[in-house]
Amino acid sequence: MNWLPVLPFLICFLALIAISFSWSNILLQKIWHLLAATALFIAVNGLGYVVFHQGILVLQVGHYPAPYGISIVIDPLSAILLWMTGLINWCVSIYALADIHTRRQKLGFYPAYWVLLMGICGAFSTGDLFNLYVWFEVMLIASFTLLVLGNQKAQLDGTLKYVSLNLVATILMLLSIAMLYGMTGTLNMADLAQKLPMYPFSGMTTSIILLLALAFAIKAALFPLFFWLPAAYHTTNVTTVAIFAALLTKVGVYALIRLTILLLPNNHYILSLLLFSAGMTMLTGVLGAASQFHIRRLLSFHIISQIGYMVMGLAIYTPFALASAIFFMAHNMLAKTNLFLITGICSRIGHSSDIRKLGGFYQHFPVIAFLFFIPAFSLAGIPPSSGFWGKLLLLKAAFDTSHYFIAALSLFVSVLTLYSMTKIWSYIFWKETSSPDKITNLPLHVYYIYLLPIILLSLITLAMGFFPQFFFNYILQTTEQLFHPALYIQAVLGVQPG
């Protein structure tokens, strides 16, 4: 069972090879694609079970002992995020079968998709900072390809902005990793957590951490570094933007969580900086969304706004707050992906991404209207949806530590989010369509392939809303362990931390 930690990205890699070898046969590619997505989902379920029942899983690559080689470590946090990845990937993969245009499939959508997945799974499972950088790059090059696939004018423009800012981010990340190595002589996260407290907390440490935080903040689309996101995300197809929305920025948040827990002493002013940034992210994101009429651009601004909530939980920096943030992240991944998928169907049926031109869906497609209702109100935080619990927990964490201002701000942003969702609702669903002749019914089998993942995601969102305790218990257990890294260090290095 030693090889279990590498299973998620190994499956992605095998899928990539299989799909690449059937390059000219689209049907075969689709079969491999679906098989791999199912296998990945099964694997992350098994992995989650093992991690929560037997403890942290560690693989020392090539049998090099811990601080010298690369360690692949699955701790509960990684397991939760891998599980979310597996689940969302499964849903989006099914959706992709119906959504991706044949021309894009022939250009190599599926191989690029699986490289992206490999990067994400790798980033979640590595225990080595330089290895994390490598996985980030794998993810990056795949996301460039997916973004520009199809070569439309808008895509080129969007990709240009995405590439330029993200390249700078990864270079900054590499720079800070190099400096960290120069200072401590190690890049293993467990080893770092053990060695860093031995150094006096000097300006050098602060600048390294700030640089690293800057790089991750660009990835996570934090204020004021998020400008690449609304410039690029809406230009590409629905499937791609759904998987980006669910996973890419969240990898940034995950890296930020790891960094803060491992390297930052409590009460450091970088945490206040993060809190300020989180507040501004929420506010600017939701205000940006308010003025948009392009459906995917509108939802892209909401991604930014929601990132603010997660980072708020991280910056408050108690186990409970972090657990709320992770709960919120899980809820948000589901709801956000679902919203993109549903509005994707609307765009496909109404032949437009402009919500002013769409309309009449409540009358003609009541099922879609009902399915939209669940994630939309979950995102806005109406009880008893999963978003309500996520926000309630974050508020409780903020009040417990007397961060009243950010609590008030997050409530205000919730109201604005609700406004945005009502705007989509009234434009796409309630309003009579101006051009009924433009609405085309999809073939029935395509329609069902579209609906299946949406129903699945909605059910899980509902489950999170009705049984939050079940999910939250696992997450709380995770964060308690994160704040006492002795277990992690022992699992990776095999010694009792001194």
Add this chain to the structure above:
Amino acid sequence: MSDTICWLIGSLITISIYLMLSTQLMRWLFGIVILSSTINLVILLAGRLSSTVPAFIPIGQSKPDQLVANPLPQALILTAIVIGFGLLAFSLILVRRVWRTFNTTNSDQIHYAEFQYLNVMEEEK
């Protein structure tokens, strides 16, 4: 030796930042090229420039005879070079494609995906 390299890194980063602030995409690209190469120097420096002897252990011994160069930064740099090369190749093709499509490499004139072009985008599809 280290001091010289520090000065070199400082000036190279200055040059690259100056280039990256340009609105001309080719200059921006050269800025990225210089920056990513400079970071490799930082990694080399982070591993300490103590020796130029390759890290080989003679047969029959368990450690090298003399002070050898740190092999780890070399491995890291090799990885970073390969990755950087791939990304730069992609960026170069992207810039070329942008130039062919928009007839300009001035980033101020390329805002096709922004708000006012919503209607144009719809028609293209």
